[in-house]
């Protein structure tokens with residue numbers, strides 16, 4: 019167990035402040051419903067479409083919230099982020115808006131669509147080998163050499179608070195929920211969502227959903243001891259994270275009702291439903307929470323269910339390979 023006394027965990031008040039900072043900069047994304055999805059699950063489903071967020075994922079919320087608070091001299095020197103994709107794009111875009119130089123350390127095998135978008139936002143990209151290099155070491159060396167601030171993808175109070183603003187908007191718009199599900203990689207989105215739901219919809223059960231091959235957060239949750247996973251083989255590339263973090267692990271333990279896992283085959287079935295039936299371009303990681311509900315891994319009959327569709331940066335060249343998993 020981490021020592022909570024030594025770590026200042028974010029609270030709902032931080033989500034309120036983040037919401038004020040990102041207002042007018044981040045999109046207030048739409049909430050979609052589907053009679054077909056409701057009929058299939060015998061529930062009322064509300065899909066919060068962060069696929070339409072700037073940068074194509076919820077991560078812009080946290081990245082902007084973190085960058086806008088940096089002291090002026092740090093804003094001049096710049097930032098460095100290491101990410102498999104969406105965090106990179108988010109920091110790239112937030113830094114562009116704020117005029118902050120940024121270096122992004124990305125795996126050489128991250129989806130082409132994400133690499134290209136990051137470059138288009140004007141960030142300097144440093145590639146590394148996911149199997150042999152230590153990205154944090156690379157990031158820290160760059161930070162030391164150039165005086166850059168490291169912007170972590172999830173284990174940072176401003177990132178968690180920013181992520182929580184999506185669930186805040188969802189509940190504000192549709193009212194109290196019985197259940198709220200979010201994808202889970204490093205647990206920033208899940209932690210922020212749980213804090214928001216606890217404040218705005220007391221009694222709402224918040225569930226995190228991760229890929230079966232990378233079930234470290236589920237094992238951590240069950241055993242109450244931090245577990246990790248190494249380079250899990252899953253199409254949910256945004257949830258290949260090794261483990262929950264120093265902030266997100268205690269937040270998940272303290273505020274989340276349960277964790278669920280989804281195998282890649284089930285995830286692909288949900289992806290095709292979202293694309294074909296709901297016309298929503300969601301990426302695999304972004305569909306984890308939806309998959310748990312649509313593929314009925316969870317009984318939600320009669321419930322009002324919030325689902326965060328966390329991102330939409332699909333590498334369309336992969337679609338045939340994914341279909342082959344069915």
Ligand SMILES: *Cc1c(COP(=O)(O)O)cnc(C)c1O
Nearest residue numbers: 104203204205206207256328329
């Ligand atoms: C990063 C990411 C996640 C996971 O978020 P964490 O805060 O790391 O748990 C989920 N979905 C998408 C689309 C992402 O980019």
